[in-house]
């Protein structure tokens with residue numbers, strides 16, 4: 001049986017690593033790089049896409065599904081020519097989730113144990129302890145309760161924190177010991193009851209700018225903000241003002257409105273900001289390829305693949 005051709009479509013490069021990983025797992029699918037400049041694209045049945053150049057996906061007449069190489073799919077939806085009649089499959093992968101668990105638990109603990117304040121004291125060679133509230137009185141709140149939020153929420157619950165989550169729709173499968181509320185009307189109270197806020201929402205029309213000055217003001221004074229979702233969720237000027245006034249005590253930021261973060265951006269030098277370059281959870285080709293193969297095989301069999309994006313809600 002001839003191998004099924006798959007096209008790698010990304011402005012960010014990196015096809016070679018995906019080709020090697022795919023070849024280690026299967027001969028049924030072969031990966032070709034759009035950037036190598038082929039003229040006949042009619043035979044491609046699948047596209048592996050991440051920040052695709054606009055206009056490529058609409059010129060693949062044989063396409064049966066688009067598979068995102070990341071959990072967030074806004075860069076694919078931003079292509080006005082993206083075919084909307086075939087499945088767009090987002091990445092849900094245990095390896096990616098594990099990395100996000102590490103990032104979130106690490107940063108919640110950093111803020112719980114007031115590490116930005118201790119690092120400032122270390123710079124001044126100041127031997128002075130701070131009050132040490134136990135985890136059981138610390139309220140961790142997740143904005144978003146999807147594939148990447150639930151596992152760290154459970155880990156933090158197991159560490160003894162009070163854990164709450166807020167998302168778009170009410171749920172019947174909320175794990176015991178975690179409180180969940182949904183919808184815009186519940187957001188204000190959720191924020192008022194959150195000491196360490198973890199933002200793991202996707203970028204959509206509804207979430208862009210969600211954390212504005214008014215909402216940051218709802219947090220208890222000195223709350224910590226962790227953003228590993230998308231930079232567009234937070235009004236950065238409002239966050240800086242809140243950090244400077246002490247309304248927000250400290251922040252861990254992995255994602256930004258402009259990436260790479262411009263050199264002159266005040267976040268770089270802010271002593272209560274812990275900054276990482278959009279790497280809270282990187283996609284590992286070797287770990288991820290089996291899931292991608294399974295999704296393509298499901299489509300080949302005529303089945304509905306898992307983790308399809310609902311285009312009407314944008315995530």
Ligand code: NDP
Pocket residue numbers: 070071072073143144145146147148149166167168169170182183200201202203204206207228229230254255278279280281282315
């Ligand atoms: P999911 O689609 O599984 O979950 C998204 C969550 O956001 C859901 O709980 C959903 O609510 C909620 N949500 C969406 N829109 C709204 C809204 N308008 N109001 C309230 N809640 C809303 O996504 P993942 O958990 O897999 O990923 C989340 C995001 O993390 C990705 O979209 C991506 O942007 C980011 N990410 C960042 C990485 C990094 O390295 N920094 C790595 C990977 C992902 P509901 O459950 O009610 O539908």
Ligand code: OXD
Pocket residue numbers: 069070071072073091281282283
């Ligand atoms: C993702 C990301 O969405 O890496 O997977 O940001």
